[in-house]
Amino acid sequence: MASWGQFPSSGVWRRPAFRWVDAVVLVGVAVLLFGLLRLAPSLNAPFLPSQAPSTVSTDPSELPYYAVRSLLRMFIALVLSVLFTFVYSTAAARLPRASKVLIPLLDILQSVPVLGFLTVTVTAFINFFPGSSLGLECASIFAIFTAMAWNMTFAFYQSLVSQPRDLDEAARIMRLTKWQRFWRLDVPSGMIPLVWNGMMSFGGAWFFLAASESISVLNHTYALPGIGSYVAAAMKQGSLGKVGMAIVVMVVMVIAVNILFWRPMVAWSERFRAEDSAAADKPRSVVLDLLRRSVVPAAVARPVRPVGRLLDRLTRPFGLAEHPLSKPVVRQRTGDVFFAGVVTAAVAFGAWRAATYLHARGALGQFGHAFLLGGLTFSRVVVLLIFSTVIWVPIGVWIGMNPRVSRIAQPVVQVAASFPANLLFPFATAFFIATGISLNFGGILLMALGAQWYILFNVIAGASAIPSDLREAMRLMGVSGWLRWKRFILPAIFPAYVTGGITAAGGAWNASIVAEIVDYGKHHLEAAGLGAYIAKAAASGDFPEVLIGVVVMSVYVVGLNRLWWRRLYALAEARYSL
Numbered sequence: 001m002a003s004w005g006q007f008p009s010s011g012v013w014r015r016p017a018f019r020w021v022d023a024v025v026l027v028g029v030a031v032l033l034f035g036l037l038r039l040a041p042s043l044n045a046p047f048l049p050s051q052a053p054s055t056v057s058t059d060p061s062e063l064p065y066y067a068v069r070s071l072l073r074m075f076i077a078l079v080l081s082v083l084f085t086f087v088y089s090t091a092a093a094r095l096p097r098a099s100k101v102l103i104p105l106l107d108i109l110q111s112v113p114v115l116g117f118l119t120v121t122v123t124a125f126i127n128f129f130p131g132s133s134l135g136l137e138c139a140s141i142f143a144i145f146t147a148m149a150w151n152m153t154f155a156f157y158q159s160l161v162s163q164p165r166d167l168d169e170a171a172r173i174m175r176l177t178k179w180q181r182f183w184r185l186d187v188p189s190g191m192i193p194l195v196w197n198g199m200m201s202f203g204g205a206w207f208f209l210a211a212s213e214s215i216s217v218l219n220h221t222y223a224l225p226g227i228g229s230y231v232a233a234a235m236k237q238g239s240l241g242k243v244g245m246a247i248v249v250m251v252v253m254v255i256a257v258n259i260l261f262w263r264p265m266v267a268w269s270e271r272f273r274a275e276d277s278a279a280a281d282k283p284r285s286v287v288l289d290l291l292r293r294s295v296v297p298a299a300v301a302r303p304v305r306p307v308g309r310l311l312d313r314l315t316r317p318f319g320l321a322e323h324p325l326s327k328p329v330v331r332q333r334t335g336d337v338f339f340a341g342v343v344t345a346a347v348a349f350g351a352w353r354a355a356t357y358l359h360a361r362g363a364l365g366q367f368g369h370a371f372l373l374g375g376l377t378f379s380r381v382v383v384l385l386i387f388s389t390v391i392w393v394p395i396g397v398w399i400g401m402n403p404r405v406s407r408i409a410q411p412v413v414q415v416a417a418s419f420p421a422n423l424l425f426p427f428a429t430a431f432f433i434a435t436g437i438s439l440n441f442g443g444i445l446l447m448a449l450g451a452q453w454y455i456l457f458n459v460i461a462g463a464s465a466i467p468s469d470l471r472e473a474m475r476l477m478g479v480s481g482w483l484r485w486k487r488f489i490l491p492a493i494f495p496a497y498v499t500g501g502i503t504a505a506g507g508a509w510n511a512s513i514v515a516e517i518v519d520y521g522k523h524h525l526e527a528a529g530l531g532a533y534i535a536k537a538a539a540s541g542d543f544p545e546v547l548i549g550v551v552v553m554s555v556y557v558v559g560l561n562r563l564w565w566r567r568l569y570a571l572a573e574a575r576y577s578l
Helices: 020-045 060-094 096-111 116-127 134-161 163-172 178-189 192-206 207-215 225-239 238-271 287-292 296-318 330-358 366-400 403-418 423-436 439-464 468-476 481-515 530-540 543-575
Strands: 214-217 220-221 518-519 523-526
Touching: 020 060, 020 178, 020 225, 020 296, 060 096, 060 134, 060 178, 060 192, 060 207, 060 225, 060 238, 096 134, 096 330, 096 481, 116 134, 134 178, 134 192, 134 207, 134 214, 134 439, 134 481, 163 178, 163 225, 178 192, 178 296, 192 207, 192 403, 192 439, 192 481, 207 214, 207 225, 214 225, 214 439, 220 225, 225 238, 238 287, 238 423, 287 296, 330 543, 366 439, 366 481, 366 530, 366 543, 403 423, 403 439, 423 439, 423 518, 423 523, 439 523, 468 481, 481 518, 481 530, 481 543, 518 530, 530 543
Parallel strands: none
Antiparallel strands: 214 220, 518 523
């Protein structure tokens, strides 16, 4: 060791040599940029709504190109979902008055089916980009975004409201600004559930890819090049062989995304685990190891650091991350009354306009029929939640609390959850027809294929976030069996399970749109339910019935959340946050 006063040896100042790891990373970046540059012109191709194709070629040689186009839309929607999650969740968690509106609004947003968004937004996006296919691309990406964002928002919001109090006090003592607290406390503490729910949201979005790329609204179908629209065209032709080839391509793509993106994210998020002792067996990723050994990421990040320091200085005038010790009671109540009055007036005005619109078209009488159909779909959702809880909670705990098991099971679970279950619908249709099973019962299975994974992924995230020292304490005290589940495991995963239950219920309602009507070749199966009601109304361009279906679905979802899930949320915040 060099003593004080001696100049360091030349080896200390020598720059690291360019290694094969750096070459691999640079080649990967170059391939990614090249692919984006090649795809960019096709996103802005000439487009006329009257001449837009209603289907795509089912030539198998087009599948790789379609897969890349779909994957680009998925990642753009993922980035938008993360940005939305950060802004919306933070506002809901940090602004008490706003949370009274934002959380019920989030319940409504997750209950609105993808077709409900498309019916309103497709024409607007097309008119916003006249003569360009970019408008239709934006509509498709927005539809995928609506299938991703709500689950991630619920998960991040839950992590914010259940933060350990000692971390909150540390942020106040260090006098962090609101910007600094967000990036140094809020995001790190919510990173593990955000990554796992982002993985689940990404997988859930595959479920609606066909509806997002082959858009049927207002008596017209717009088809974008993509694997979802390819599957829709192959199903219309009744070609099981082409559907099978799409399944193979999809499996390859899902595994590649898991290896190159999600597994590195899961391994990287372990650095944010809040515990005193390190886990004995952490998740590993070859891709993450390559990035850590390469100097390329550090070289890219170096020029960005001054921007971060500048933002720290610019955001300091917005105040510190603390709440006043006392608030004037009169001013507080006055503000609450004024805020409640504004919200009530806005809701009343919107309801009046909607009622006036439906009355002018003679559609108000449809509400009774729609509520009856909603009750049938609601019964399917309840059955799905019960069976998903019984099956997936024990499995999720087993995976989340055993890193070695997680290393093997996580890719399998990711492939199963990311695989678009509607690709299996033709085979399910053939099975239902051969066995005589009605879609009124078989629809529960089809809905479960798209919704059950929300519970599994949230339970895995909750179980994996349990500190290792607590697990070790339970082991040393000899707590096992049902007592261990009752006193330790179930309370620890309870907040995560509630988030999974809320999003699974919302996902099941959304999945009913494609699960209660199944077409394959000449076969048409239809279940009595609200999902089928909305799907038929959207396909025929009957906007009043679409509006009625969306309103009724929102009433069911918000009512269930208010009466059941929100009470469980409050219990989780008060008693079961780690």
